[in-house]
Amino acid sequence: xxxxxxxxxxxxxxxxxxxxxxxxxxxxxxxxxxxxxxxxxxxxxxxxxxxxxxxxxxxxxxxxxxxxxxxxxxxxxxxxxxxxxxxxxxxxxxxxxxxxxxxxxxxxxxxxxxxxxxxxxxxxxxxxxxxxxxxxxxxxxxxxxxxxxxxxxxxxxxxxxxxxxxxxxxxxxxxxxxxxxxxxxxxxxxxxxxxxxx
Ligand code: SAH
Numbered sequence: 063x064x065x066x067x068x069x070x071x072x073x074x075x076x077x078x079x080x081x082x083x084x085x086x087x088x089x090x091x092x093x094x095x096x097x098x099x100x101x102x103x104x105x106x107x108x109x110x111x112x113x114x115x116x117x118x119x120x121x122x123x124x125x126x127x128x129x130x131x132x133x134x135x136x137x138x139x140x141x142x143x144x145x146x147x148x149x150x151x152x153x154x155x156x157x158x159x160x161x162x163x164x165x166x167x168x169x170x171x172x173x174x175x176x177x178x179x180x181x182x183x184x185x186x187x188x189x190x191x192x193x194x195x196x197x198x199x200x201x202x203x204x205x206x207x208x209x210x211x212x213x214x215x216x217x218x219x220x221x222x223x224x225x226x227x228x229x230x231x232x233x234x235x236x237x238x239x240x241x242x243x244x245x246x247x248x249x250x251x252x253x254x255x256x257x258x259x260x
Contacts, residue, residue: 069097069128069242076149078119079142082239086139087180087188091121091206095234099176100125102230103204106256108175108182113199115164115177115192120157122176127155131174135159136167164195171258175200181208190218197222202258217242219257228256 073093073099082088091099099122109130114123117135119142126133127150135157137143150157180219181191193215196203203224207215212229219226233249 066097066101069101070094071123072128072153073097073121073125075152076119076121076124077145078143078237079239081141083139084240085184087182087184088118088139088142089178089236089239090092090119092234092236093121095206095232095252095254096121096125098230099204099206100129100131102122102228102256103131103176104129105173106228107202111171111173113167113169113173113175114157115167115175115195116179117146117157117159118142118178120149120159122178123157123159124150124153124155126176127157128153133157133176136162138163148196165191165197167195169199172199172201174202174204176204178206193218194222196223197224198258200257202256205255205257207253207255209253211253211255215255215257223260224257226255226257228254230254 064199070093078090079088103246112131112133114135117137123133123135175196180188182189236248238246
């Protein structure tokens with residue numbers, strides 16, 4: 063079995079949000095995408111400390127731990143943190159999950175950032191808060207965005223003295239999360255960026 067598939071199988075054991083809060087744009091990253099991202103990062107970057115902004119139920123932190131990074135998940139929703147801790151235990155890793163608003167986060171040393179930020183559909187610019195924090199605390203950033211974000215990200219990078227080194231495009235299955243979702247599954251186009259400080 064491929065490394066990716068076996069990681070995916072572990073990640074399929076993780077539980078999602080119990081009562082997802084729309085205003086926080088809580089969507090769990092699908093296991094296949096989380097596995098892909100963690101494996102790409104493990105091939106490109108040295109093992110280091112990772113901060114997962116808006117860690118939710120832990121999908122990205124746990125994926126990155128499973129490939130050998132040390133992770134801290136930062137999350138504003140205490141219910142999500144409880145689930146994330148159970149999830150980590152379930153697959154035998156031990157990331158640190160802290161209750162904190164991304165806006166308020168301070169770090170001593172710059173590190174790698176990974177995130178699937180709110181796309182800013184429910185609250186305008188929610189994604190920008192995450193990106194600005196990532197540019198502040200990160201040297202390398204892996205970030206998931208809705209399709210068509212390239213110009214926006216490019217401009218921000220320019221301003222913050224970062225560059226886009228990789229861009230991957232995927233169609234991901236989005237599970238029915240909110241009542242207004244009509245179908246059980248929908249495929250949505252996303253883009254994953256790797257950015258690094260110039
Ligand atoms: N990283 C998870 C969850 C992505 S959904 C995964 O990939 O599965 C985005 C997450 O960001 C949600 O859990 C939401 O509660 C959290 N969030 C939204 N605004 C936040 C803020 N200001 N500070 C910290 N977390 C926030």
